[in-house]
Amino acid sequence: MVQDAQAILKLYRDMLIIRRAEERILEELMQGKLASTMCHVSIGQEAVAVGVCSVMAEQDYLTSTHRGHGHFLARGGDVKRMMAELFGKETGYCRGRGGSMHITDAKIGHLGANGIVGGHIGIAVGAALWSKMSRRPAVTVCFFGDGGLTQGIFHEAANMASVWKLPVVFVCENNQYAMSLPWNKAAGQTSIQAYASSYAMPGLDVDGQDVLAVQQAAYEAIERARGGGGPSLIGAYTYRFLGHSRGDPSKYRDPEEEKRERARDPLLILRSKYPDVLDDRTTAQAETEVKAMMDDAVAFAEASPIAGASAVFSEIYA
Amino acid sequence: MAEYRYRDALRRALYEEMKADERVFIMGEDVGAYGGAYQVTVGLLAEFGEERVRDTPLSEAIIVGAALGAAMVGGRPVAEIMYVDFAALAMDQIVNQAAKIHYMFGGQFRVPMVLRTQQGTGRGAGAQHSQSLESWFVHVPGLKVIAPATPRDAYGLLRAAIHDDNPVIFLEHKGLYAVKGEVEDEPFVLPIGQAEVKRQGQDVTIITYSRMLGLALEVAEQLTSQGVSAEVVDLRTLKPLDYATLEESARKTRRVVVLHEAVKIGGLGAEISAELSQRLFGVLAAPIVRIGAEDVPLPANLELEKLVIPDAQRLTAAVEAVMRYQPMPTNGA
Numbered sequence: 001m002v003q004d005a006q007a008i009l010k011l012y013r014d015m016l017i018i019r020r021a022e023e024r025i026l027e028e029l030m031q032g033k034l035a036s037t038m039c040h041v042s043i044g045q046e047a048v049a050v051g052v053c054s055v056m057a058e059q060d061y062l063t064s065t066h067r068g069h070g071h072f073l074a075r076g077g078d079v080k081r082m083m084a085e086l087f088g089k090e091t092g093y094c095r096g097r098g099g100s101m102h103i104t105d106a107k108i109g110h111l112g113a114n115g116i117v118g119g120h121i122g123i124a125v126g127a128a129l130w131s132k133m134s135r136r137p138a139v140t141v142c143f144f145g146d147g148g149l150t151q152g153i154f155h156e157a158a159n160m161a162s163v164w165k166l167p168v169v170f171v172c173e174n175n176q177y178a179m180s181l182p183w184n185k186a187a188g189q190t191s192i193q194a195y196a197s198s199y200a201m202p203g204l205d206v207d208g209q210d211v212l213a214v215q216q217a218a219y220e221a222i223e224r225a226r227g228g229g230g231p232s233l234i235g236a237y238t239y240r241f242l243g244h245s246r247g248d249p250s251k252y253r254d255p256e257e258e259k260r261e262r263a264r265d266p267l268l269i270l271r272s273k274y275p276d277v278l279d280d281r282t283t284a285q286a287e288t289e290v291k292a293m294m295d296d297a298v299a300f301a302e303a304s305p306i307a308g309a310s311a312v313f314s315e316i317y318a
Numbered sequence: 319m320a321e322y323r324y325r326d327a328l329r330r331a332l333y334e335e336m337k338a339d340e341r342v343f344i345m346g347e348d349v350g351a352y353g354g355a356y357q358v359t360v361g362l363l364a365e366f367g368e369e370r371v372r373d374t375p376l377s378e379a380i381i382v383g384a385a386l387g388a389a390m391v392g393g394r395p396v397a398e399i400m401y402v403d404f405a406a407l408a409m410d411q412i413v414n415q416a417a418k419i420h421y422m423f424g425g426q427f428r429v430p431m432v433l434r435t436q437q438g439t440g441r442g443a444g445a446q447h448s449q450s451l452e453s454w455f456v457h458v459p460g461l462k463v464i465a466p467a468t469p470r471d472a473y474g475l476l477r478a479a480i481h482d483d484n485p486v487i488f489l490e491h492k493g494l495y496a497v498k499g500e501v502e503d504e505p506f507v508l509p510i511g512q513a514e515v516k517r518q519g520q521d522v523t524i525i526t527y528s529r530m531l532g533l534a535l536e537v538a539e540q541l542t543s544q545g546v547s548a549e550v551v552d553l554r555t556l557k558p559l560d561y562a563t564l565e566e567s568a569r570k571t572r573r574v575v576v577l578h579e580a581v582k583i584g585g586l587g588a589e590i591s592a593e594l595s596q597r598l599f600g601v602l603a604a605p606i607v608r609i610g611a612e613d614v615p616l617p618a619n620l621e622l623e624k625l626v627i628p629d630a631q632r633l634t635a636a637v638e639a640v641m642r643y644q645p646m647p648t649n650g651a
């Protein structure tokens with residue numbers, strides 16, 4: 001893909017927004033400001049979300065996971081209303097009923113972050129099915145982790161998408177661990193590409209820390225799906241820099257491994273590829289802007305009214 | 319007016335809805351060329367084609383999941399799970415996903431999907447093909463649950479379910495498909511959430527639904543010879559429950575028996591009995607009696623199966639018991 005300076009800066013900035021948003025979320029969580037205790041951050045994995053979302057079209061859909069802030073922000077979700085949701089406020093995307101694990105905005109084709117590992121994969125296939133049936137050129141991107149891949153529904157979904165040639169792109173964000181379980185103890189077959197070939201779809205294994213590599217793979221898969229070529233499976237190898245959730249010191253990981261993997265920071269990798277575009281001045285300016293965004297988001301969330309009883313007892317049924 | 323079998327009434331509803339609305343489509347195992355395991359969808363493939371009458375792989379979770387996803391973005395799927403027992407393979411999609419989407423995401427999505435399935439005994443289908451699992455679904459906020467007993471209700475309520483913007487679990491009964499009944503020629507829709515008094519009576523109310531309606535009506539008829547006038551109320555919709563109709567009938571007769579084919583323990587009868595007892599404490603002339611299946615898996619042998627589920631004898635005995643109930647004399651009386 002052709003990359004001009006502006007496009008590179010946007011990729012960098014989008015990753016930075018996720019990074020700083022999640023750092024801020026953790027800070028607010030520590031201070032007891034969040035309305036719920038459940039929160040999983042994707043620090044270290046930003047290139048997957050940003051690389052994929054950078055090549056999605058406006059009409060496309062995505063489904064996301066319990067570790068979904070990144071997918072949401074990369075798709076263009078508003079950090080203010082996301083923060084308000086985490087603070088349990090009426091102005092949040094789900095009126096405070098969803099929280100971190102269910103952050104969602106229908107208006108940007110985001111069909112929901114999901115608290116059941118693998119539970120949303122069916123929704124993605126269904127959205128792709130209806131897009132195809134209603135002749136809309138929309139592609140659905142389905143993010144899930146390595147844990148999601150070992151769920152039964154992934155295999156049912158991959159098979160259905162394959163046999164019906166549905167416009168869906170499965171993105172397995174393989175951060176090497178499902179909570180404490182390492183990938184090589186979770187899967188008999190550790191090549192994600194191999195899963196794709198057993199469902200007769202293209203499989204693309206990429207370095208998930210390289211936003212440009214992710215972008216390229218996603219572009220191919222999305223355009224193939226849009227052109228009627230059916231589903232693909234992308235295996236993006238990445239690493240969760242922090243624990244599974246707050247309070248997980250990751251004792252099950254080798255500190256050497258953590259050190260090595262954290263050095264492969266997607267922000268630094270992109271900077272090292274484009275030192276001229278992402279020079280000190282530009283990145284410092286991005287930092288300042290993003291910091292202001294986060295301050296605004298927290299201020300908005302704090303000033304918003306709390307979701308009250310009316311939010312609890314409404315919209316149980318449409 | 320014409321006579322319809324239950325399965326034909328269901329098919330008429332599907333046909334009319336698919337004719338009227340392009341967004342309505344069917345998906346499930348063997349719903350196409352085979353016509354559905356119980357022949358409900360026979361002929362629809364020829365009429366509407368493979369795209370709208372979709373044979374799926376044997377994958378219950380994705381059948382429900384894909385229907386859900388399609389519903390969230392504009393489709394109006396009617397998915398079929400061949401036997402309710404197999405819904406166990408799709409419970410995450412039904413309970414954690416379909417039921418939660420509208421609420422959990424702050425009302426951003428609607429989920430206009432119907433999950434048709436069938437349940438119950440009567441065919442010697444054994445422990446994994448004969449259960450009545452309505453309580454599982456009734457227990458979940460966000461779902462609606464319908465269980466029609468007659469061809470007319472099956473037709474009118476299936477149309478209503480397809481019009482509804484929420485996930486509706488539509489429970490047919492395998493023992494009813496060949497049952498005949500009158501259905502008006504003019505198309506109509508019945509409201510979800512309304513019970514119907516299927517037989518008027520003065521002395522006792524039998525509350526029931528699905529195939530047990532037949533048993534209730536039969537026993538009610540026999541009871542006239544003993545001078546007992548039984549009212550029979552058919553719930554039709556199990557969630558939301560029409561307590562107004564139940565309360566009205568129970569207030570009149572002051573005696574209630576709740577009858578269902580599902581296992582008695584933890585069944586809908588317990589819910590209805592508790593709620594009516596609370597509402598009508600002091601009005602009722604006898605404690606409410608529940609009749610349901612024994613707490614055992616269903617045997618395949620039809621003779622043995624009969625020992626597990628309610629029959630005329632047990633229902634009659636229950637009605638007689640509430641009729642002759644004498645309150646204990648209170649202290650000082």
Ligand SMILES: Cc1ncc(C[n+]2csc(CCOP(=O)(O)OP(=O)(O)O)c2C)c(N)n1
Nearest residue numbers: 067115116117145146147148175177178179
């Ligand atoms: C069905 C289900 N099982 C277990 C859990 C508990 N749980 C939440 S996240 C998680 C690990 C998921 O691993 P993976 O899919 O690789 O995603 P990651 O957390 O690494 O992003 C587990 C076990 C759950 N939420 N849902």
